[in-house]
Amino acid sequence: MTDAAHDRRDDGSEHPIRPDEDLRPRADDVGQPPPPGFWRRAADSDVFYSFVRSPTAMVAAAVTILSMLACFAAPLIAPFDPFDPAQISLWDGKLPPAWAEGGRAEYLLGTDNQGRDMLSTILYGGRLSIIVGLAAVFLGMALGVMLGVISGYLGGAVDALIMRVADVQLTIPGLLLAILINGIARTMLPPESRDELAIYVVIVAIGLTDWPQFARVVRGATLVESQKEYVLAARVIGLPSWLIMLRHVLPNVLRPVLVLATIGLALAIIAEATLSFLGQGIPPTTPSLGTLIRVGNEYLFSGLWWITFFPAIALVVLVFAVNLLGDWMRDALNPKLR
Amino acid sequence: MSELLEIEGLDVEFPTRRGVVKAARGVSLNVKRGEVLGLVGESGAGKSTIGNAIIDLLEPPGRVAAGEIRFQGESLRGRSEDEMRRIRGDRIGMIFQDPQTSLNPLLTVGEQLVETIRKCLGFSEEAAQTRARELLEQVGITEPEARLRAYPHQFSGGMRQRVVIALALAGEPDLLLADEPTTALDVSIQAQILELIRRLCKDRDLGVIIVTHDIGVIAEIADRVCVMYRGEVVETGEVSQVLGAPRHEYTRSLIAAVPRPDRRLERFASVDYIEGGVKPFKRIDVRTHWLGAAVRQAAATGPAVTVEGMDLSFTLRRAILPRNRKYLKAVDDVSFEIREGESFGLVGESGSGKSTVARIIAGLYRPDAGVVRLMGRDVSTTPREPEAKAARRALQMIFQDPYSSLNARMKVLEIVAEPIRFFRLAEGEADVRRIVGDLLDHVGLGAEAALRYPHEFSGGQRQRISIARALASRPRILICDEPTSALDVSVQATILNLLRDLQDELGLTMLFISHDLPVIRQMCDRVAVMRHGRICEIAPTERLFEAPEHDYTKHLLKLMPRMDLLGAA
Numbered sequence: 040m041t042d043a044a045h046d047r048r049d050d051g052s053e054h055p056i057r058p059d060e061d062l063r064p065r066a067d068d069v070g071q072p073p074p075p076g077f078w079r080r081a082a083d084s085d086v087f088y089s090f091v092r093s094p095t096a097m098v099a100a101a102v103t104i105l106s107m108l109a110c111f112a113a114p115l116i117a118p119f120d121p122f123d124p125a126q127i128s129l130w131d132g133k134l135p136p137a138w139a140e141g142g143r144a145e146y147l148l149g150t151d152n153q154g155r156d157m158l159s160t161i162l163y164g165g166r167l168s169i170i171v172g173l174a175a176v177f178l179g180m181a182l183g184v185m186l187g188v189i190s191g192y193l194g195g196a197v198d199a200l201i202m203r204v205a206d207v208q209l210t211i212p213g214l215l216l217a218i219l220i221n222g223i224a225r226t227m228l229p230p231e232s233r234d235e236l237a238i239y240v241v242i243v244a245i246g247l248t249d250w251p252q253f254a255r256v257v258r259g260a261t262l263v264e265s266q267k268e269y270v271l272a273a274r275v276i277g278l279p280s281w282l283i284m285l286r287h288v289l290p291n292v293l294r295p296v297l298v299l300a301t302i303g304l305a306l307a308i309i310a311e312a313t314l315s316f317l318g319q320g321i322p323p324t325t326p327s328l329g330t331l332i333r334v335g336n337e338y339l340f341s342g343l344w345w346i347t348f349f350p351a352i353a354l355v356v357l358v359f360a361v362n363l364l365g366d367w368m369r370d371a372l373n374p375k376l377r
Numbered sequence: 378m379s380e381l382l383e384i385e386g387l388d389v390e391f392p393t394r395r396g397v398v399k400a401a402r403g404v405s406l407n408v409k410r411g412e413v414l415g416l417v418g419e420s421g422a423g424k425s426t427i428g429n430a431i432i433d434l435l436e437p438p439g440r441v442a443a444g445e446i447r448f449q450g451e452s453l454r455g456r457s458e459d460e461m462r463r464i465r466g467d468r469i470g471m472i473f474q475d476p477q478t479s480l481n482p483l484l485t486v487g488e489q490l491v492e493t494i495r496k497c498l499g500f501s502e503e504a505a506q507t508r509a510r511e512l513l514e515q516v517g518i519t520e521p522e523a524r525l526r527a528y529p530h531q532f533s534g535g536m537r538q539r540v541v542i543a544l545a546l547a548g549e550p551d552l553l554l555a556d557e558p559t560t561a562l563d564v565s566i567q568a569q570i571l572e573l574i575r576r577l578c579k580d581r582d583l584g585v586i587i588v589t590h591d592i593g594v595i596a597e598i599a600d601r602v603c604v605m606y607r608g609e610v611v612e613t614g615e616v617s618q619v620l621g622a623p624r625h626e627y628t629r630s631l632i633a634a635v636p637r638p639d640r641r642l643e644r645f646a647s648v649d650y651i652e653g654g655v656k657p658f659k660r661i662d663v664r665t666h667w668l669g670a671a672v673r674q675a676a677a678t679g680p681a682v683t684v685e686g687m688d689l690s691f692t693l694r695r696a697i698l699p700r701n702r703k704y705l706k707a708v709d710d711v712s713f714e715i716r717e718g719e720s721f722g723l724v725g726e727s728g729s730g731k732s733t734v735a736r737i738i739a740g741l742y743r744p745d746a747g748v749v750r751l752m753g754r755d756v757s758t759t760p761r762e763p764e765a766k767a768a769r770r771a772l773q774m775i776f777q778d779p780y781s782s783l784n785a786r787m788k789v790l791e792i793v794a795e796p797i798r799f800f801r802l803a804e805g806e807a808d809v810r811r812i813v814g815d816l817l818d819h820v821g822l823g824a825e826a827a828l829r830y831p832h833e834f835s836g837g838q839r840q841r842i843s844i845a846r847a848l849a850s851r852p853r854i855l856i857c858d859e860p861t862s863a864l865d866v867s868v869q870a871t872i873l874n875l876l877r878d879l880q881d882e883l884g885l886t887m888l889f890i891s892h893d894l895p896v897i898r899q900m901c902d903r904v905a906v907m908r909h910g911r912i913c914e915i916a917p918t919e920r921l922f923e924a925p926e927h928d929y930t931k932h933l934l935k936l937m938p939r940m941d942l943l944g945a946a
Contacts, residue, residue, distance in 0.1 A: 269784045271741055271782075286784075
């Protein structure tokens with residue numbers, strides 16, 4: 040008997056008491072304070088509460104924000120401009136980090152084969168990686184959320200079509216697909232603008248491989264939401280479908296998207312690095328982290344480890360922090376785990 | 378005879394980040410053998426907390442802060458988890474609200490019973506089998522031999538609850554603790570289960586504690602009753618005394634708020650004690666206000682709603698071959714008329730198709746066959762025609778669940794203003810805001826509510842927001858789908874009063890759907906009784922209650938909780 044009864048309690052579906060809701064005095068007619076502003080509500084929210092009590096989340100957030108700030112402020116804080124030929128001298132090429140034998144103080148992390156300061160190159164390269172990652176995730180998210188809401192809300196043939204396309208796409212490994220899209224786009228572009236447009240091509244390639252994840256999650260959430268009574272009420276009022284999707288369904292399915300987007304950002308940064316490492320991504324003239332790792336890799340066996348090591352560390356730290364943040368967010372936003 | 382269970386000065390606390398919530402304060406009660414004690418109160422009263430504290434199953438971080446729980450003379454406080462588990466199985470049996478989740482779906486009923494019997498009583502496999510068969514027989518399950526081999530999903534809700542009771546009895550407990558044992562069940566099953574519990578209590582000389590929010594259940598089964606209010610026991614006594622001549626002010630207003638099955642009242646008594654002091658809100662004069670404009674234009678044109686030969690089947694199993702497909706006939710040849718300004722009730726047990734009928738009328742489902750006319754205009758055969766859409770705008774709906782019927786991401790202002798803005802029912806933003814404020818005042822919330830989000834309101838208040846949203850379309854017809862079944866009885870009374878006032882002022886036509894016959898009697902002019910998708914009987918309310926014609930109606934009426942104990946409040 041106890042076992043069955045016990046299970047009942049463990050699944051958390053029975054709340055003898057919900058402190059926030061039920062015990063609050065019925066304020067029907069009690070004088071209420073004015074509604075708090077946005078920041079007050081944010082500071083008072085459960086998510087914030089969980090955030091300040093999770094050291095992992097705080098550290099991850101700090102690392103993510105700091106590295107992003109550093110990369111975006113690269114033109115201001117980097118000791119050198121790696122794209123200014125006047126500041127580069129081939130004589131300074133292949134110098135080891137400052138603390139190693141033969142290193143020079145002005146090149147803290149050493150220089151690469153062309154004499155560019157590694158620290159500056161990493162900052163600039165990181166900026167490019169983050170921009171590509173953010174833009175690609177945004178593209179995949181916008182596309183996936185839109186198609187997911189439409190698919191879930193309208194159902195029927197539209198739903199079947201969109202979800203079958205997503206299913207087919209998911210059978211192809213993401214990276215392979217990105218390489219495919221990348222390759223097709225490049226052959227279609229005029230040769231002289233290929234390098235210039237490479238960054239946009241990479242963004243589109245990664246963004247287009249990303250959307251089915253978002254579409255699936257959002258479709259599921261939409262199916263649940265569109266059966267809820269507030270959506271039915273909007274239908275009874277007589278609002279058109281597009282308005283119900285936009286104003287009622289969309290804001291209520293974005294929670295899981297936030298989590299997915301954070302983890303997606305880490306994946307997109309890796310995807311970009313992989314493409315660049317394979318020579319399919321950002322050209323070496325304006326290197327991203329992936330390009331730097333590839334270039335450095337060629338010198339690894341000649342003992343020039345720092346050219347590939349530091350960009351790789353930067354990539355790992357960035358992706359790790361973003362991933363931790365995503366994991367925490369998934370737990371904090373999931374009411375079942377709280 | 379000595380007490381079976383004694384609780385003295387029990388305090389239960391839930392430490393939360395916003396401070397310690399005291400869920401129970403100084404609770405004292407006792408149960409004798411062969412006695413049913415009812416623990417009654419509204420949500421948040423702490424009644425379930427007491428039950429959980431007895432068996433040490435408080436949801437963390439809850440804890441017993443003070444007081445004494447004595448079971449057969451021994452203290453139950455400070456026991457180890459192991460000891461408590463043994464006590465829970467052998468000496469205190471438990472029945473929870475939802476029979477769906479109280480049983481393990483992967484084991485047969487027999488396996489679960491035999492396992493529990495062997496663990497608690499140390500019987501051999503065979504003896505336990507025999508015992509399990511006897512138990513099933515005792516809780517009124519026919520063919521126990523065959524049913525032992527069945528899985529929980531093969532039982533209906535009521536049968537499953539019987540199995541749960543058998544399981545609770547397996548360890549031969551001295552005390553049975555039932556937490557809302559019939560809330561998830563239909564009335565006809567509720568009556569059987571209550572009778573079963575009462576019979577077991579007398580036959581086996583058990584002590585029984587029934588935790589419930591339902592005065593009807595208490596009136597039916599309990600010998601004595603404890604009334605709880607915000608964590609405290611405000612009144613204890615014999616059922617006839619507490620319900621018939623309540624001493625405490627809270628009990629008095631609670632009982633006044635219970636819908637009477639035996640006669641119709643003009644209004645529910647004011648329940649100011651419960652709502653914490655009623656502050657009268659400014660109400661608008663609908664004769665001159667924007668809200669009344671539709672009333673002034675309306676000319677009498679026959680029935681407001683006509684339903685003719687309505688059919689709807691849901692697909693249970695899809696298949697390419699038609700003979701493999703499975704359908705459920707949810708609505709089967711339903712026809713009725715609602716006259717202008719009338720309040721029409723639709724009553725039936727769960728699964729009878731009453732909500733489906735409402736949703737077809739509201740245009741949320743398309744019927745397979747049949748015609749729906751609103752104010753004489755056909756809206757179901759060509760629902761996308763502009764004329765049909767315009768006709769539908771005269772109809773609004775209020776839903777059952779106040780927690781999911783409002784969009785949590787929108788402020789109350791946006792929610793209520795949405796139809797006014799979209800259909801340009803008012804000129805200019807200033808006018809829209811003024812109208813929304815007036816509507817919120819009119820439903821008794823106050824205009825300040827406009828700037829808040831739905832989650833800041835209680836269930837009853839949210840239902841008022843839903844009503845304001847429905848009014849914002851200036852409807853002539855209002856469908857209320859179980860509008861108060863998720864609310865406490867005191868809140869229900871205020872919402873029902875509000876709906877009645879609105880109907881009087883605006884001359885609304887109402888379709889009122891409920892499983893609760895006393896509520897129907899208070900609210901409706903005519904009633905249709907539904908069962909298995911068909912209408913059994915349509916009659917004026919008073920005639921239906923006094924002289925029902927259909928057998929099913931008679932059956933339902935017989936099952937209404939008897940409230941003879943309630944004094945002439």
